[in-house]
Amino acid sequence: MSKIFLIGMMGSGKTTLAKMISKILSIPYIDTDEEIEKSHHMEIKEIFEKKGEIYFRKLENQILESLLKRREDLVVSTGGGIILNPKNRELLKNQKTIYLKVDPIELKNRVSVENRPLLLNNKEKILEIYNQRKELYEIFETVDITSLNEWEATAKILYTLNIYEKLEIDSSFQKVRIQMGALKLVPKEWIIFTNEKVNSLYGNFFSNKKFIFPNGERVKDISYVSKAYEQLLENNVSRKDFLCGIGGGTITDFTGFVASTYKRGMNFTFYPTTLLAQIDASIGGKNGIDFKKYKNVVGTINLPNEVIIDPLSLLSLDEEIYREGLIEGYKMALIAGRDFYSFFKENLNELLNRNLEKLSNFIKWAVEEKIRIVQEDFRDIGSRSFLNLGHTLGHAFEASTGIAHGLSVGWGLLKELELFKKYNLTDEKCYQEIKNTLEYLVSENIRNIEINKEELFYYLINDKKAENSKKIKIPILKSPGNVTLEEIEYSVLKNSL
Ligand SMILES: NC(=O)c1ccc[n+]([C@@H]2O[C@H](COP(=O)([O-])OP(=O)(O)OC[C@H]3O[C@@H](n4cnc5c(N)ncnc54)[C@H](O)[C@@H]3O)[C@@H](O)[C@H]2O)c1
8 A cells, every 4th residue: 555645625524534544444644734733733723824824835745745755654634725735736646645526515514614714714715715726636536525424435435545455265165255346346247236325336336237226125025026037038138147246135135036046046146235244144045035024034045156245345334234244243253252252352443443454354254154154054954043143132122123133133132141141051251241342332222222021022922933832942152152052931031121
């Protein structure tokens, strides 16, 4: 890598984004304005008032020159006017410099006049400044981040860095590979199924023949399966062609189902783009769709030709969706124990900051653990049920409250753990440690939600796994790495709520 310079108008988010990128890439972050303020013990506004703009621009140039002499990789957030000085433009042209373009009307809404001497307490002034500087900015590589949230903007920036690092997955059972930037390398001849959201973020990377479906669980419906068959037939798609699902678990499940049934099974691959899809839904060969009110009740068990995981795509996930994947991954770390469990504990902060190196390693651990479990019980008649840890109460909570699946599993893990501790199945130290981690992952609002115990119990006994009316088989966590499947009376579960 090299030094990354973010340039752009005031209010475009350079500082926030540079800080995020610094954590994502584990490289130091520098803000040229902050450096100037520190060296002069004055705010920018005061320097402008006391010393004038020419003096300030000189300082900016000195800082830039000194940063370029530094040997290490850096991400630098620059002052909005840094490109006014031709010397600075020359220096920046030889660096990885990215202009963060934001529509001026959005800029005006975002910017605050505080410590912005050039605005003279008048937000309208920003439109004038924008027009004066526009051409100077646009000589640099431009990333338009208008109407994107911070995570979506970081994803867009990071994809310009051309990072293509790989990490091998150790498995002869299912072909999976982790490759940064893989979304930019999808073979052109593959036919793509994706959804609106993923297409809006990454569709420009794949100009293939593609079919775009609605976002979320809605796509896992027989009516969309029927539409998909029609589209494949109309386009003369044969069994030998490759159908490629690019999206979250809903798209990979849907694509896997369509591909496994169309013409009695065609080639298919996945590019999962949520954390949950990368470590869970795309692994193990289950391709379910929903029918009436039943989730995943129709489906196939059939492995894709390959799963290609691009960790960069996770940067654009909404916080909640990202955490859902982390919680499912934590569950796998609890089942695996040992090194995976320790890794998760030690790197939780970096994982929350989406540090790419840690995230890639986390994905590798989780995928290998899921493959290990699936391999022992591909048809799901025995030990694959370990994966239901936290899901018995989690599913009931999800059905009763409508809270997202992964977060409900987090709640379920906490509640099940309390129960295991009450019956001395899990020791106190282990309980405390896991509880602390889960409290970090599952927000207080969700943990303290008022539940309707009767309703929750109703969903519990109506869960598709409830085959015996008095007892239920659930995975019990004795300690990380030590999970057993045991039968528990419903009444015991009810009392734990
Ligand atoms: N087959 C299996 O073994 C298995 C295992 C677990 C879950 N699942 C299934 O997975 C589904 C849930 O998957 P999910 O949590 O990925 O939900 P999802 O597919 O609905 O994705 C969640 C949201 O994130 C958006 N999104 C996807 N990628 C994005 C990206 N890179 N940046 C920003 N937004 C992005 C999607 O458009 C969607 O709105 C459920 O249907 C569940 O049944 C299957």
